[in-house]
Amino acid sequence: MSETTFMGVPREKIPWYPTIDYDKCNFCMECDKFCPHQVYEHREGDKKLVVANPNNCVVFCRACGKTCGPDAISFPSKSEILTLIKNLRTEEMVG
Amino acid sequence: MKRAILSCSGMDKQMGSLARELAIRLNEKTGDEIVCPTLLASIPARYEELLKAASLIVIDGCNTRCASKLANRCNAKVERKILVSEAARDLGIDPESGLTPGPNGLKLVAQLLQDVERDLGEEASSGSSVMELAPPEDFLIVTHDKYQFKIPKEGFLFNENDSWARAFGAKARVGVSDYVQQKLTDITYFEPPALNADVEQFGELGTIESTKSLLEIVSPVTGKVTAINLELTDNPGLINEDPYGAGWIAEVELTDLESDKELLLDGEAYAEIVKRKAAEDAG
Numbered sequence: 001m002s003e004t005t006f007m008g009v010p011r012e013k014i015p016w017y018p019t020i021d022y023d024k025c026n027f028c029m030e031c032d033k034f035c036p037h038q039v040y041e042h043r044e045g046d047k048k049l050v051v052a053n054p055n056n057c058v059v060f061c062r063a064c065g066k067t068c069g070p071d072a073i074s075f076p077s078k079s080e081i082l083t084l085i086k087n088l089r090t091e092e093m094v095g
Numbered sequence: 096m097k098r099a100i101l102s103c104s105g106m107d108k109q110m111g112s113l114a115r116e117l118a119i120r121l122n123e124k125t126g127d128e129i130v131c132p133t134l135l136a137s138i139p140a141r142y143e144e145l146l147k148a149a150s151l152i153v154i155d156g157c158n159t160r161c162a163s164k165l166a167n168r169c170n171a172k173v174e175r176k177i178l179v180s181e182a183a184r185d186l187g188i189d190p191e192s193g194l195t196p197g198p199n200g201l202k203l204v205a206q207l208l209q210d211v212e213r214d215l216g217e218e219a220s221s222g223s224s225v226m227e228l229a230p231p232e233d234f235l236i237v238t239h240d241k242y243q244f245k246i247p248k249e250g251f252l253f254n255e256n257d258s259w260a261r262a263f264g265a266k267a268r269v270g271v272s273d274y275v276q277q278k279l280t281d282i283t284y285f286e287p288p289a290l291n292a293d294v295e296q297f298g299e300l301g302t303i304e305s306t307k308s309l310l311e312i313v314s315p316v317t318g319k320v321t322a323i324n325l326e327l328t329d330n331p332g333l334i335n336e337d338p339y340g341a342g343w344i345a346e347v348e349l350t351d352l353e354s355d356k357e358l359l360l361d362g363e364a365y366a367e368i369v370k371r372k373a374a375e376d377a378g
Contacts, residue, residue: 004371006255007358030159034309060256060297063309069159071180078297086357 006059009088016081017054018064022047024072031064031073039064098127098174099145101135102154103162105194110180111156112194116204117177117211118154124212127152132165139169150174150329152211163284167306173284174328175211182207225322228263230340235366237274239373244274246362246369247339253365254297254358256313259339262352267316269300270343271334274369278376279305282334285327288312288345292320296355300345303334312344316355322346 004011017039018031027048032040041052059081065073100122105115122129128145135142150172155162157180166173183190183203191197196204231247238244251259257275260267276282284304294300300312300320323345327333334342349355360368 028159036308058256060313061311062299063302063311066158066302066309066311067160069157071158079295082295082297082358 004055007085007089008092009085011055011059013088014059014081014085015054016059016076017057018051018062018073018075020047020049020051021072021074024070025049026070026072028069030067030069034067035064096172096174097145097149098125098152099130099149100127100152100154101130101132101162101166101171103156103179104132105156108157109190109192109194109196109200110183113183113190113196113200113204114154114156114162114177114179116196116201117179117207120204120208121152121154121211124208125215132162135169136165142169146171153177154179156180163304167283167304172329175214176284176286177207177211179203179207225324225346226263228261228268228340230337235362237366237369237373239370240377242277242373244272244277244369244373245339246272246274246366248362251339251362252315252356252359253362253368254313254315254360255368256297257310258300258313258315258344260315260347260355260359261339262349266321266346266348267318267352268343268346269312269315271303271310271312271338272365272369273338274372275310276335276338276342278308279303279310280307280335281305282331285331285334285344287323287325287327288320290320290323294318294320294347296358300347303331314347315359316347316352317350318347319350320345321348 037056039053039057040049043050062075100118102118103111103114105112118129130142151166153162153166153173153176155178188199188203190200190203233248234245235248236243251261253259257272260269282303282305286302288301294314296317298314300314303310324343
């Protein structure tokens with residue numbers, strides 16, 4: 001997935017992915033069952049679920065968060081990410 | 096159509112107990128029958144007749160959305176959904192913990208009751224004055240295995256999140272693409288954006304749910320929501336049948352289309368994105 005782009009910007013330059021609040025997460029794994037892009041992976045130990053592949057996350061998709069009972073998943077601000085994408089696009093064009 | 100109310104049982108978390116409280120108050124105001132979630136789950140036949148005749152107001156406490164899932168499992172018709180935890184966040188109300196509703200919790204319930212009563216009243220009286228737009232005629236076809244994805248050649252602009260905008264005058268009609276409706280499969284519920292709400296480009300314009308998945312509709316344009324396709328409330332499957340026509344989502348009064356266009360794709364460019372996505376889906 002490393003060659004993928006979003007709006008012409010390399011995906012890995014866009015910090016859009018879920019963050020798990022481990023104080024709230026009950027490891028029901030609904031988000032992982034929901035996400036078809038293998039963003040999450042299971043682990044041994046305290047943190048039984050991790051955001052293993054952040055760049056697989058679809059930019060501006062927050063659907064897994066809507067499946068989270070304890071509301072433990074957050075995403076960055078869309079407008080901040082959008083500003084960043086616009087700036088990166090300008091750079092790409094200039095560069 | 097007759098209405099009935101299905102809510103969270105309210106026995107697990109505080110948001111659930113508020114969902115239950117809202118269901119009781121709505122029943123007191125409207126007289127609509129309450130469907131007991133536990134009874135429905137254990138003896139579905141008890142409500143078979145009612146669910147055939149009525150559409151549901153579904154009230155979920157938290158994102159686990161048990162009531163929604165139950166409604167889905169029973170193939171019930173859903174007219175309106177309320178998610179209490181989300182509403183609490185949107186309204187900036189922080190309910191007390193514990194299963195007995197406290198003052199903040201009750202304030203939230205009162206507010207939601209008022210909102211839902213107003214919306215149901217508006218829907219009953221709203222005369223649709225939506226302009227007829229001619230259906231697109233020429234399509235690009237992206238073929239992948241047995242699938243064919245149609246993309247209108249002219250007049251539609253897309254974002255990479257599979258939404259389209261069709262500008263007319265100072266407005267745009269917005270919807271989702273043929274590719275994404277096929278990927279979702281049978282769409283069972285449409286949660287509209289709020290009328291008159293301001294939406295940013297890439298902001299949320301409601302959600303659609305299918306038996307398989309859930310999609311946040313990512314707005315292709317910035318502006319104010321001036322119309323919602325109310326047909327979708329009764330028949331969300333229109334999005335599957337006619338994603339570029341009768342299955343439109345909303346209309347937006349445009350703030351600055353020229354600026355939006357910077358991040359939008361024409362049909363040809365979007366076809367390339369669909370090719371890539373379809374190949375990735377196939378794995």
